[in-house]
Amino acid sequence: MAKIKVALDDGHGTETPGKRTPLFNDGSFMKENEFNEAVVKITGEFLKKYDIDVIYVASEKTDVSLKKRVDMANEKKADIYISVHANAFGDSWNDANGFETYIYSFDNSNxxxxxxCIHNKCIAATGLxxxxxxxMKDFYVLKYTKMPAVLLECGFMTNKKEAELLRSYEYRKKVGNAIAEGILQYFAIDKEEVLLTIDEALNIIQKKCVFDDNTMKYLQFYKFAESMIIRLAEAMI
Known part of the structure; x- marks a missing residue:
């Protein structure tokens, strides 16, 4: 049986004009692609554990053209296409909120x-x-892909509460895993209990406990450190 091929698209690029949150109280902001890229990577790593072939159609830091993204997915004969985005209403803080999913039309039952599958998993995981x-027939990545395709708007960058979620690792992991679980459901693949990778676990512990790099290095020197670190991180999620 041929391997399943999944095309993952982190919308826009790090330098795409205007695609960011308004300023937070401390003067910082989040670029949309920071969220999109993080979620796509989480989804991709999850799927690889199930021997699924992951195609990153916009792996460069620049804003890869929509045509190039779609052409890559079509040329590699991806089975499905997922484009990840964060939504916005205007360019200042407001109350627009929620999670929505776009397809080209409702004519194709598949x-x-x-x-x-994707949308319901994401709603259940995020609670948005x-x-x-x-x-939406105007979205290029939905119109010209030759496989089932969705474009996800995973919360509003212009809603301060949702913007805080969008820039948190915990929320990104929820969305990334939910997308992957929706893909498993679509292909009728049984979900197994898969532990975090050691890198994912270290990232969670360092952020939750605010340990410096030296402390993290010492933590890894203990006997059975990898197993302990992974289980500790799982408990923190």
Whole structure:
């Protein structure tokens, strides 16, 4: 049986004009692609544990053209296509909120089924307002892909509460894992209990406990350190 191929698209690029949050109280902001890229990587690592072939269609830091993204997915004969985004309403803080999923049309029942698998998993995992699955024929990545495709808007960058979620590792992991679980459901693959990787576990512990790099290095020197670190991180999620 041929390996399943999944095309993952982290929307925009790090330097795409205007694609960022308003300023937080400390003067900082989050670029949309920071969220998109992080989620796509989490989804990809999850899927690789199930021997799924992951195609990153926009691996460069620049804003890869929509045509190049779609062409890569089509040329590599991906089975499905997921484009990850964060939403916005205007360019200042406001109350627009929620999670929504776009498909090209409701005419293709297979695409609708795929969208439902992804969308429902994400709503359950995030707890955000359900803005539904919507048809949009103007989105290039939905119009020109030759496989079932979805574009996800995973919360509003212009809603301060949701923006704080979007820049947190915990929320990114929830979304990334939910997308992967939706993909498993779509392909009728049983989900196994898969532990975090050691790198994922170290990242969680360092952020939760605010340990410096030297402390993290010492932590890894203990006997059975890897198993302990992974289980400790799992308990922190």
């Amino acid at each position: 695409n609708v089924k795929f969208a439902e 307002k359900n803005r539904g699955i919507k048809a």
